[in-house]
Amino acid sequence: MATAQYETRTRTVEETVVILTLTEDEARALREVIGEATVSGMVYRVYEALSKPTSPEQPAPAAETFEYDGVTYDLGVRYTDKDNDPWYFVQFGNDVVGGGSAEIRDVDDGCSLDYVMSYRPLTKVTP
Incomplete structure (x- = not known):
């Protein structure tokens, strides 16, 4: 078919x-x-x-980013980890960045950044 x-x-x-x-x-x-x-x-x-x-x-607005261990990541962009699982990053407050495998609604929904980064390498998913 x-x-x-x-x-x-x-x-x-x-x-x-x-x-x-x-x-x-x-x-x-x-x-x-x-x-x-x-x-x-x-x-x-x-x-x-x-x-x-x-x-x-x-000019286009600059993407919101953060740096971890010398690598720059975009906030609000989907990444996949070494197991091809999805991760997202959001910022709460001035400099606290939370990560999660689903949409993050508040600080309590996210995982610690160190936990997320234990699943590196993270690859940005582009449409």
Whole structure:
């Protein structure tokens, strides 16, 4: 029997881009030159970009992490141990990190960090 399912794949593509930095006066002058010409295609897209500049992108927020024995781990990310059992890390208070094999709801639900780390190596599970 045939089956089908959707799958999401991440592809990494490297491309070279050119970043042109202009003063407001230079941008205005270039808009005028392009706007006076009959243009299409890529040149028209440059004209549109000059006509409607966007604000800089905000950097992605840094992941919440902690370090144990020289290794950095992400909070809220699933890891598997040497037996392929799942583990999660959460932070309670300023610097107490609890671990567990299921969702951790409060400090009493978690295991001590030393206990969790006794099951190393831990491998981050990526979607």
